[in-house]
Amino acid sequence: MIETDMEELAELESRQIQILHRIAQLELSILPLSNNSQRQELSTSTTEARLSAVLVHGGVSDFSFKRAPSDYYDRSLEARRDILGAASIHHLCKSIVLVNTQAASDITDCSDRQNSKYYVVVVQYTARFSAESVKNFLYTINNGKIPKKRFNLRLAPEEISHKLTGFEHNGVTCVGMKTDIPVILDEAIAKLHPDFFWLGGGEIDLKLGIRTSEFINFTKPFIVNCSGS
Template sequence: MEELAKLETIQTQILHRIAQLELSILPSSNNSHTSATTTESRLSAILVAAGVNDFAFKRVPSDYYDWSFEARRDVLGAASIHHLCKSIVLVNTQAASDITDCSDRQNSKYYVVVVQYTARFSADTVKNFLYTLNNGKIPKKRFNLRLAPEEISNKLTGFEHNAVTCVGMKTDIPVILDEAIVNLHPDFFWLGGGEIDLKLGIKTSEFINFTKPFIVNCSGS
């Protein structure tokens, strides 16, 4: 166990050094070096403490979101464009008046859904899933999942648009993982890393163990 802890420490140090090297050669962004390093260190510490070992952070240029999926795949070293994913915060606009937070995973006011950039997200599928999850005891009309306003997403997660990740959120929001991501090979995908130009790659099984998501077939190609 002591040797494993040493290896984890060395791995984290290496990841930090790589990030610092990339910062010195990539175009400058709106985020300061200090802020970026702090974010990566904080999220790395959370993951390691939770027993997650197979993950990596990668800093990307400031114009990353102007690039094609193929270019994004290449700069991250992702296995395919389908391994590029995003986390979006949804709000149940028709929840009962007493449902105002995330204390009930099965009937939460908010959810974070992780989907592929190449997929077409289906809010209706999530609606039907939640209706079934509650054994039909809550009327289906009480589920209407919509993209949460950006200011609400920022407040709940602590992360801005294009930076949202399921690690280190301010609020413990239930996570829904699209089943298509679970079926990816190899089983290592990329998502936001807490800052717009910071991305997190993680082994799917370790992501599942960490976030304990509902796995739902909620998209199409």
């Protein structure tokens, strides 16, 4: 009985978020073009509502969105930590889209998780990303059947990243992307205590905080040791 009530509550919450999303979209469509500040605020509200609905539908319950000030990226990691209420600067993370520039000519999309043209890597701001570690990981999970020279992970151009995810630079997140891109989570994030980290929230000034275990259940990432201090 309790389980049924919880399922009904989750369904109700999901419907409420979807309604909020539709209202925000309607308001955005009728707002005068000259009122840029209001349009921007509504756009972010729409993004938050849409991504919230995606998360709830995916079984995620422990998450939070926060709006950051416009000069957020000009501030120190310590200041960003305080703005978001993060546990430490190591809990501040980013999502970057990578392209395998040496993939075989017939590898053009993300249909094969183990040998995808593109990957989204989630890494800490305090860490140094290692493309070589990802290369070695992909070589290993393919059982050595694909030559190492066929893996060369590089940062995807911004226009490609935007086309694949639907999000701008500094707003990229693994939630609600246009394309189902395989996710790689740096192992260091999975080991954080407390297990709640922050990453982009779909808009430049919107940040998403999420329980690590729920993020893993939702995105089904490869967990890879792909960074250093």
